[in-house]
Amino acid sequence: MKRRAATWLAAGLVLAGCATAPPPGAAPPGALRAGRLVVKVAEGDQGSRSHSAAFELQGDETTGRLRLLGPLGTQVAQAEWGPQGVQLDDGQGRRHFPDLTTLAREALGEPLPLAALLHWLAGRPWPGAPHEPSAQGFVQLGWAVDLSRWADAATLQAERLDPPGVSVRARLDPAP
Template identity: 50%
Template sequence: MKRRRWLAAALLPAVLLAAGCAQAPRASTPEALAGRLAVQVEAFNDSPARSFSAAFELQGTAERGSLQLTSPLGTVLARARWLPGEARLQTSQGETLGASLDALSERMLGESMPLAALIEWLHGRPWTGAPVQRLPDGFEQLGWRIDLSRFGEGVLVAQRPQLPVIGVRARLDQAP
């Protein structure tokens, strides 16, 4: 169970969460993104620090879409699909269902991750489902600080200071 939780902790945030082999740039539309994603979780209680990186292809919005995570060697690590009222995550361990992306993350990780919000953050904008506080170089939302200071270069950094501290760094194949 602990191994499955660690695997889920690595894969699900990466749902959104990619470093790896270079890939040919893909066309970026308001509803399609591709790039590399890296997630770091600091050690907390009896859980060691862990990190994960993968290439990602995101289609859709926070309400409806799909995400594929790929290893540096091109192996599909996970596929997620969601629509109102349902989210599915497929890995080599099988399929997991949830009522939403956030519910799925809570079930897999033991805590809720704002995956629907992260999808909007990857587009450089706040999620419309929660209050936002604007900052000179980004914004804060849902307890996360979103740094957009290098977003014009295709780089987004999101940090959650609450324990366990989580950092997400995304590099889009094509800058917005």
Template identity: 40%
Template sequence: MRTLRVRLAGWLAITICALWLAGCAQPQARPHAEEDAWSGRLALQVEGQASQSFSALFELRGTARSGGLVLLSPLGNQLAQLDWQHGHAQLTTSQETRTSDSLDALLQDVTGTRIPVAALFHWLQGTQATVPGWRADLSGLADGRLIAHRDDPVPQATLRIALTR
């Protein structure tokens, strides 16, 4: 009987410690309610003599003025993280961290071609944005699909996005 009481007291002490530690845990940071966030898959196909493609899982948050983009491999490994605010952008990869005044230039370094980030936020919100050389098809957005084509400058490019949330 004494052994049973000792075991129960030990389990009770472990349970209390576990609950106490769980209460001390910090909740994960979540985007502010006013901050937009999207995730899914993106694929970028650039035509030309040396046709190239880029695809990744992504997590996008914020606005064109202030936000972040995380690009992940199909296995979930982080390929790159871009953060920007107030005209300053930072690219972090496993090899390096670079900063620039141009978010578009850093994103081009990762994907291989320019993507109009400001327009992308409008497109994902279902608003057509005019960007020279680009045309976006928002007809599939209700189903989580967005396609944008670049005709100018050459080489032509196609950006496909499939949203998961």
């Protein structure tokens, strides 16, 4: 249960960029954002793990809070981050991580390009690495980022091209 909650939190923290650069017509920076998240991690011959959760996010990549909610709206886990690092409360205790990248690596067992993902979720490539345009969006850091549903449905799909496969799909609820 602890690993599952941490996995959700790591995946959800990917969404931190949504608060800093929401899709057109969305809430201003720092405003409370909500939506759904699906994360799939391939496990070789054993298939894959796939999880989905609702989330509430407030803040930006430097300071913020993320809550993950179960099907009935109950809190599964919460993370808060700032200059002192990341605090994770998964219902079974509070743990500290030095940064979001460490939390993601420990929870998912795979590193995620969180700095890049923050920009991807704003609908643009990360300026810290080269990218190549594609028919659906762009390819950067070994990930195919599909933005074909970003403008109309605030939905992003990012898939790692090299094994093991990891995909992240996020859909933001319309801003109030």
